[in-house]
Amino acid sequence: MGKFLSKIVFILILSAYFFSCSLTKNVPEDRDLLMENTIVVNDKKTSKEEIHNQLYQQPNSKFPVIGTRLRLNLYNLARQDADSNYHAWLDKHPKTDKALEGLLSRKQVNRLGESFIISGFNNFLIKTGEPPVLYDSLKTSKSLARLKNYYFNKGYFDTKVSNKTNRSANQKITNAYYITTGTPYYIDSITDHISTPALKDLYEKNKIKSTLKTNTVFDVTNFEEERKRLTSIFRNNGAYHFQEINIRYEVDTILDSKNKANVVLIVDQQTVKSGDTLAQVPFKIYQISKVNIFTDNVSKNKAYVLDSLQYNGFSIYSSTKLQYKPKALTDAIFITPQSTFSDSRRILTSRSISNLRIFNYPVIEYVEDPTDPEGNTLISNIYLTSRKKMTFNPSFDVTHSNIQDFGIGGSMGLLYRNVFRGAEILEFGLRGTIGSSRQMSNPNDVFFNVTEYGADVKLTFPRFLFPFASNKIIPKTMLPTTAMSFGFARQRNIGLDKDNFTGIINYSWYPSRTNSFSVDVANIQYVRNTNPNNYFSVYKSSYNTLNSISKAYDVPADYKDENDNLSIQGEGANQFIKDALSPENPMGILPDDYSEIRSIEERKVRLSENNLILASNITFNSSTRTGINDHSFYMVRAKVEAAGGLLNLFMNGVSNKEGNTGKKTLFDVEYSQYLKTELDYIKYWDLGRQQVLAIRLFGGLAVPYGNANSIPFSRSYFSGGSNDNRGWQSYRLGPGKSGGINDFNEANMKLFFSTEYRFNISGKWNAAFFVDAGNIWNVFDNVEDKNYTFNGLSSLKDMAVSSGLGIRYDFSFFVFRLDAGFKTYDPSIYTKRKWFGEFSLKEAVWNVGINYPF
Structure with a gap:
């Protein structure tokens, strides 16, 4: 590893030296390359992104970790005006020009200058690279003014700014900004002048939550937040015509009291046009007199209305016979007759209608009611455009897994809207896969020897279906x-x-924009293994261990195949286990081998048994993300699941039927019983300049009890893969420090931590450095081997660590990802050197994925 690192360091140093010598290649003789900006605030250097973002000119970007200006170097590698240079070269070499014209036409010879060979690669370097940032004194002056204004808005009214440049002989320059803020100003008093009495009352009722407080530092951000807060309060309480611009502030510094200011909050009256003049009038508080719902593209003048009705005060119009139950429409609308105008109700109505997936985004308008002589009421018109009754969604994909070397899959989905005229959605899905696997038996020698198909049906109601009212x-x-x-x-x-x-059967709801709950009242799964005799054909590691043990004993010939190994297709392997575990011990199995064979048999029973799971769970999700471009947020997901408890109580009073292992059965299947809990936390930090730091923490534990001593395979945990510990393939890590010796390693406890530093290379090309740490363990189940189990805090040293580099390309609607993961710390008992033991390119695990891992 030492030699490996030394080579890397040498190459990096040599590259840095080479590139640094060519930074000013494209800098004009009378200009300088801006190398660095430093900002010194009150004699202390600061690197805060928010302050540096105030500058109008930033140096060329640096490649993370290495520190070289990679994009500038790429730009400098390009030849400027490659096409013109090509034609100038042809002029100097007329014989070559004539020879080319003999092979090609004159037009084709001229167009060679635009080809990839001549210009294409240069254009790529120019587009991918970054032109040199040339120092501009005018931008420095603008930056000084902006810095002063920035600190002025923070309450430092007496800020002084200056700058100093340092030029070197090789056309490089550094720019230092010096800021002396002085003492900040504090708010001494806050008074208000609100001309509209109704708004004055609303202000007084909500004054306690104001973001402006006396004896706090003057900060323009607080003034802007207060303006938004008051606007929201006024518009949610009837002030239909109110806007943010109607709020302003007057600030007066106190001459006889240093560094204090008085603030006057002014809410102007509404400006209305009367003829050719403008008049100031108090804002009106509007009520909703009517709510009209127009469906199926009814025009605003109602010229094409065929069907209409009144329902709970709503007027519903349709250009055809109304296709929806009135209640289905009105339940999604929160703008109601005789209510006060509210912006929040309009937003909630838009969100609710969109959530139905029956209509396109609605158009909601308000007009003053012409029949109201006082002019204090509004009519709300809501225009709904129906989506297609039926949507067909085909898809096609190519797959690869640990077992399946190559697979082709396809699916067809049919979505029916408004099934029972109550905005219900019925979805049908068909899917199928054919694939090739070298691990499967293939007596007919066909390429596609793997098949899988299935069907799903889902019915969604935009309300709770309960036998009692839940509103x-x-x-x-x-x-x-x-x-x-x-x-x-x-x-x-x-x-x-x-x-x-x-x-x-699932219920879900959204208590707020950021939080949601999902409850599976009943989550039933029945897994039936139809070919359990094929166990040793799939789980080769178990077979190899069993076959190796058998070599030391006198195994009957009919247990073996033609190669003198335990028969897989026949009953040889299974019969050997049966004899080895027999109390009579006819083969004289030694204690250590007996323990190993018993472990193989237990795992075989566990993975080949049928599963019946009747579970209930609740999942809570919270996210502060505001959109796809928000890179500073957190997400939390917590889940609790219980299986078999109610079923066990029911079986106690109905049946005591037991299976081969003494556990209770239903339909001849031992039903699962366990408690499971999970916590998943994701946090993003926006570091600026298209740099993001992201972390993920996950913890999960499933505890079997009662009618089970292990967790069903489908509900257990595994480690490794493109969205997990990327230095290991899926199912190849753990449990604990066992070394992942089984074909599919799983357990009932998992801890995982990952961190990624993501940055932009150029355009849509991005990259990331990552570190993953995690493992799985057995705990509170029937596994007793200390190498597999979690034995307290000391087992945390069994956390496997991988690190690596990823390249990503952003297609806007999805991200293609390629990650190379290296085993950095391997806790396996079979590993002689745990740190960097397999840290080499040939041992890298390449992970292909769509979108980010978290």
Whole structure:
């Protein structure tokens, strides 16, 4: 590893020296390359991004960690005016020009200058690179003014700014900004002048939550937030015509009291046009007199209305026979007759209608009611454009997994809207995959020897389906939905072959824009292994261990195949286990081998048994992300699941039927019983200049009890893969320090931590350095081997660490990702050197993924 690192360091130093010598290649003789900006505030150097962003001129970007100006170097590698240089070269070499014209036409010879060979690569370097940033004294002056204004807005009214440049002989310059802020000003008093009595009352009622406080530093940000806060309060309480510009402030510094200011908050009256003159009048508080709902593209003049009706004070119009139950429409609308105008109700209505997935984004308008002589009421017109009744969604993909070397998959989805005229959505899905696997038996020698197909149906209601009223507990403002889904999947010629049946009844709602809850009242899954005798064909590591043990004993010939190994397709391997674990011990199995064979048998039973899971769970999600371009936020997901508890109580009073292991059964299947909890936390920090630091922490634990001593395979945890510990492939890490010796390593406890530093290379090309740490363990189940189990805090040293570099390309609607993960710390008991033992390019794990790992 030492030699490996020394080579890297040498190459980096040599590259840095070479590139630094050519930085000023394209800098004109009378100009200088801006190398660095420094900002010194009150004699202390600052690197705060917010302050540096005030400058109008920034130096060329540096490549992270290495520190070289990679994009400037790429730009300098390009030849300027490559096309013109090509034609000048042809003029100097007439024989070559004539020879080319003999092979090509004159037009083609001339166009060679625009080809990739001549100009294309140069254009790529110019586009990918970054032109040199030339020092500009005018931009420095503007930066000084901006810095002074920045600190003025922070309450430093007496700020002094200056700058000093330092030029070197090789056309390089550094620029230093010096700022002396002085003492900040404080707010001494706050008074108000609000001419509209109704707004004055609202202000007084909400004054306690003001962002402006006396004896606090004067900060323009607080004034802007107060303006937005008051605007929201006024517009949510009837002031339809009110705007932010109607709020202003007067600030007066106190002459006889140093560094203090008096603030007057002024709310102007509404400006209205009367003829050719403008008049100032108090703002009106509007009520909603009527709510008109127009469906199916009804025009505003109602010329094409065929069907109309009144429902709970709403007027509903349609150009055809109304296709929706009136309640389905009005339940999604929170603008109601006789209510006060409210901006928040308009926003909530738009969100609620969009959430139905029945209509396009609605158009909501307000007009003053011409029948109101006082002019204090509004008519709300809501225009709804229906989406297509049916949507067909085909898809196609190519897959790869640990077992399946190559797969082709496809699916077809049908979505029916407004099934029962109550804005319900019915979805059908069909999917299928064919693939090739070298691990599967292939007696007919066909390429596609793996098949999987399935079907799903899901019905969603835009309300809670309960036998009792739930509006008081979860009102319709939380956008409640009920979903029922059922699915079936059949898997053949892969693994043990499975039939998978699922059924889910789910309730979800949104208490706020940032928080949501999802509850599976019933989450049923039945997994039936249809080919358990194929176990040793799939789990080769278990077979190899068992076969190796058998070599030391006198195994009957009919247990073996033609190669003198335990028979897989026949009953040889299974019969050997049965004899080895027999109390009579006919083969004289030694204690250590007995323990190993028993462990193999337990795992075989666990992974080949049928599973019946009847669970309920609740999931809480919270996210502060405001949009796809928001890179400073956090997300939290917490989940609690319980399985088998109610079923066990039911079985106690109905049946005591037991299976082969003494556990209770339903339909001859031992049902699962466990408690499971998970916590997932993601945090992003925006570092500026397209740089983001992102972390993820995950912890999960599933504890079997009662009718189970292990967790079903489908509900257990694994480690490794493109969205996990990227130095290991999926299912290849853990449990604990066991070394991942099984084909599919899983357990019932998981800890995981990941951090990524993401940065832009050029345009849509991005990159990231990452470190992943995590593992899985067995705990509170039937596994007793200390190498597999979590044994307290001391087991944290078994956290595997990987690190690496990723390249990403942003297609706008998705991100293609390629990550190279290196095993940095391997806790395996079979690893002689745990740190950097396999830290080399040939040992790298390449992960391909769509979008970011978290």
